[in-house]
Amino acid sequence: MDKEKTKYLLEEKDMPTQWYNIQADLPEPLPPLLHPVTKEPTILPPPLFVDELNKQEFSKERYIDIPEEVQSIYRQWRPTTLFRAHRLEKALDTPAKIYYKFEDSSPAGSHKPNTAVAQAYYNKKAGVKRLTTETGAGQWGSALSMACMYFGLELKVYMVRISYQQKPYRRNLMEVWGAKCVASPSPDTQIGKKFYDENPNHPGSLGMAISEAVEDAATHDDTKYALGSVLNHVLMHQTVIGLETKKMMERIGTYPDIIVGCVGGGSNFAGMFLPFVKDMIDKKHKPKIICVEPTGAPSITKGLLAYDYGDVAGMAPICFMHTLGHAFIPAPLHAGGLRYHGMAPIVSHMVKLGLIEAVSVPQLGTFEAGIQFARTEGYISAPETDHAIRVTIDEALKCKQEGKSKVILLAHSGHGHFDMAAYDAYLAGKLEDFELPEAKIKEALAQLPQIPKK
Amino acid sequence: MDKEKTKYLLEEKDMPTQWYNIQADLPEPLPPLLHPVTKEPTILPPPLFVDELNKQEFSKERYIDIPEEVQSIYRQWRPTTLFRAHRLEKALDTPAKIYYKFEDSSPAGSHKPNTAVAQAYYNKKAGVKRLTTETGAGQWGSALSMACMYFGLELKVYMVRISYQQKPYRRNLMEVWGAKCVASPSPDTQIGKKFYDENPNHPGSLGMAISEAVEDAATHDDTKYALGSVLNHVLMHQTVIGLETKKMMERIGTYPDIIVGCVGGGSNFAGMFLPFVKDMIDKKHKPKIICVEPTGAPSITKGLLAYDYGDVAGMAPICFMHTLGHAFIPAPLHAGGLRYHGMAPIVSHMVKLGLIEAVSVPQLGTFEAGIQFARTEGYISAPETDHAIRVTIDEALKCKQEGKSKVILLAHSGHGHFDMAAYDAYLAGKLEDFELPEAKIKEALAQLPQIPKK
Numbered sequence: 001m002d003k004e005k006t007k008y009l010l011e012e013k014d015m016p017t018q019w020y021n022i023q024a025d026l027p028e029p030l031p032p033l034l035h036p037v038t039k040e041p042t043i044l045p046p047p048l049f050v051d052e053l054n055k056q057e058f059s060k061e062r063y064i065d066i067p068e069e070v071q072s073i074y075r076q077w078r079p080t081t082l083f084r085a086h087r088l089e090k091a092l093d094t095p096a097k098i099y100y101k102f103e104d105s106s107p108a109g110s111h112k113p114n115t116a117v118a119q120a121y122y123n124k125k126a127g128v129k130r131l132t133t134e135t136g137a138g139q140w141g142s143a144l145s146m147a148c149m150y151f152g153l154e155l156k157v158y159m160v161r162i163s164y165q166q167k168p169y170r171r172n173l174m175e176v177w178g179a180k181c182v183a184s185p186s187p188d189t190q191i192g193k194k195f196y197d198e199n200p201n202h203p204g205s206l207g208m209a210i211s212e213a214v215e216d217a218a219t220h221d222d223t224k225y226a227l228g229s230v231l232n233h234v235l236m237h238q239t240v241i242g243l244e245t246k247k248m249m250e251r252i253g254t255y256p257d258i259i260v261g262c263v264g265g266g267s268n269f270a271g272m273f274l275p276f277v278k279d280m281i282d283k284k285h286k287p288k289i290i291c292v293e294p295t296g297a298p299s300i301t302k303g304l305l306a307y308d309y310g311d312v313a314g315m316a317p318i319c320f321m322h323t324l325g326h327a328f329i330p331a332p333l334h335a336g337g338l339r340y341h342g343m344a345p346i347v348s349h350m351v352k353l354g355l356i357e358a359v360s361v362p363q364l365g366t367f368e369a370g371i372q373f374a375r376t377e378g379y380i381s382a383p384e385t386d387h388a389i390r391v392t393i394d395e396a397l398k399c400k401q402e403g404k405s406k407v408i409l410l411a412h413s414g415h416g417h418f419d420m421a422a423y424d425a426y427l428a429g430k431l432e433d434f435e436l437p438e439a440k441i442k443e444a445l446a447q448l449p450q451i452p453k454k
Numbered sequence: 455m456d457k458e459k460t461k462y463l464l465e466e467k468d469m470p471t472q473w474y475n476i477q478a479d480l481p482e483p484l485p486p487l488l489h490p491v492t493k494e495p496t497i498l499p500p501p502l503f504v505d506e507l508n509k510q511e512f513s514k515e516r517y518i519d520i521p522e523e524v525q526s527i528y529r530q531w532r533p534t535t536l537f538r539a540h541r542l543e544k545a546l547d548t549p550a551k552i553y554y555k556f557e558d559s560s561p562a563g564s565h566k567p568n569t570a571v572a573q574a575y576y577n578k579k580a581g582v583k584r585l586t587t588e589t590g591a592g593q594w595g596s597a598l599s600m601a602c603m604y605f606g607l608e609l610k611v612y613m614v615r616i617s618y619q620q621k622p623y624r625r626n627l628m629e630v631w632g633a634k635c636v637a638s639p640s641p642d643t644q645i646g647k648k649f650y651d652e653n654p655n656h657p658g659s660l661g662m663a664i665s666e667a668v669e670d671a672a673t674h675d676d677t678k679y680a681l682g683s684v685l686n687h688v689l690m691h692q693t694v695i696g697l698e699t700k701k702m703m704e705r706i707g708t709y710p711d712i713i714v715g716c717v718g719g720g721s722n723f724a725g726m727f728l729p730f731v732k733d734m735i736d737k738k739h740k741p742k743i744i745c746v747e748p749t750g751a752p753s754i755t756k757g758l759l760a761y762d763y764g765d766v767a768g769m770a771p772i773c774f775m776h777t778l779g780h781a782f783i784p785a786p787l788h789a790g791g792l793r794y795h796g797m798a799p800i801v802s803h804m805v806k807l808g809l810i811e812a813v814s815v816p817q818l819g820t821f822e823a824g825i826q827f828a829r830t831e832g833y834i835s836a837p838e839t840d841h842a843i844r845v846t847i848d849e850a851l852k853c854k855q856e857g858k859s860k861v862i863l864l865a866h867s868g869h870g871h872f873d874m875a876a877y878d879a880y881l882a883g884k885l886e887d888f889e890l891p892e893a894k895i896k897e898a899l900a901q902l903p904q905i906p907k908k
Contacts, residue, residue: 378561
């Protein structure tokens, strides 16, 4: 074992210079985005998004050039490492070969900078001076803070209050990079003030923070809005993950039988699997692709595939996606990045086409898996990533039972350095699994927008 | 700028397979270690250290093989990246070329695993079941926790209480890897109990935590002690840093004019500069090597070069080193890793021989530098590392004044992910510089052990 290679690295010159756009290869096009008021097909609202991102959102070009200014920042940490998990395999005594693509090494510690840097660049190029966004656990807010720092943009982050209080280090990180971060609901917006005045200690939700950030951008001339997941252009920016992985695996001379990743809005995992889905569409390979979501926010496994708002206030465009309803209030999971009520339309579309599948896992087992990973591979993973590790371990144990030496590829989306309190709670026996009452989902789904039939 | 290379990486096969032992090349040998009671020359106490580490401590072999078991763990993150700081250079508008060797990427986030893994390995090999150690800021305690996890050793860490309370995430990290961590002074040892009974909330000190860990190891049969800095073998294990850097810089075709690093006990920076000192002894090159210490614990710049105890209780061997006195209580700096009263004998010896120099810098300027680094290079550095960044920036600005394009090499010892509260305090204007009264140093230096003249 020890003599086998542990890390597989591409050189800087092998970093992708184009993003892959799955829309060029879809056997069936995506349903249109609808305007939140007229409910007619629409583009991304121009007061919120610059032209270039709007173009990318609906583009049918297969490959889109990554500007040199974006590449030069990617090169600070990309290409990222592909690890072979020798020690985990040995601990599991499995014939499976486990690889993990390690997005932890960006300064912000996750995959989020892949799109944050691109979005900051296009906004800067269009003359925008200031961005707004929301963040739950803080991975996206900190990534965009870093990106805005690189391009000299101002940034205001609306951070879900419960996370703002539980994860002060994430807020500190944003401030070190120069962003302004406030707890949401805040008194700074009309929608926020309504909730804030009722209860200044309101815990907030991602949908509510989105509404605040959108309102801020819509009401300030020099300001645009940035979203960290869900939208097509965001997922496309993440495809550098999968493109690098495919290239490296080709060099190793292997191909994954199973690909596993966690999904909240869907961007990290889609970034990994979309280049592999291309191989499925091209009938070259047929890997099993598994989206892992928490049982506390199971949008694919328990939600509906339907038109729904992206935010609580119904100001954002209406997407056709797997949703638990925009009024859904998720369980207070430590994996804050997986608590969104909806799922990226592209990911939802892939599920519908039967190209990928989804499972949901309860919280306790994910921390158990994260600790097993830390005690073999060394690295401390984000609670979000622990969801994917749980299923990776389960699949590797199945291989052992079946005596099959499958190749499992894990999308390791980020580190858990700012989530240690969650591990502490787990080790102290203070965490629990959540039973999500079916009635609660039904109630939220009853509030889906009514879309006139054509 | 953008087209120039950002990251320089060696391949796994280029990772050093031997550590460099400066003792083979010293123009003058190190003064002997003295027994704490007899004050006669001594070895490392065998109840505390296994034979192999004792051999390394006094070896005159120039190169010592790194066991394959240790190499295989190093390969999880080594060779580490050498970065060119293009963005920082641009922000400073300096003709200097700044490189930084990035030890942040180990799972524990610093250089400390380089020796932690080696020490755990040799103890395991000798049949030891359990280790004890102390930790201040927690970088060492967490690195040794990780190393003990890899080799299946039990570990008990005595963590200076003030850090235990201020940095719960560091403690959590140790626990995730399976170590036991208690606040020091603790009721678990005789020396600790004495202070604990007087004041259960005693803030503790590194010297006191060392005494506790040493007592624990000395009074348990299956237990040895591990030290994270100061000793010769510890510094030698760190030379992988400098060996990799030299090899990479040779490939780039450059050589540093100035080498900068922070020093607490001295291990991180010695690991970087010792292979370059060899070039000075061999009269091949003459780089300027600058040790940066905090004005709150200035052992080289304000201490004496004298024989002193390594710990508060006077149980550890007596070293000939720069010291502020083992009774010295440092300022409550956020750079907890730089608060030790003494300095590695090898580093002290290099200063005496005129091979390296030292400066001390106040705390506020180090955070200012750390934030400038984060806002250009992206990475958040440990407060310890910020000391080295301060002097790197100062030297680069001197280059600008003088119009000289010098090559500056920075030892980037670790990340600051577990130190965000310190950045928060700095940004909120709550940090201050410490005036260290000369009288306080004099008082501590008056308590140096009396060594009989021969």
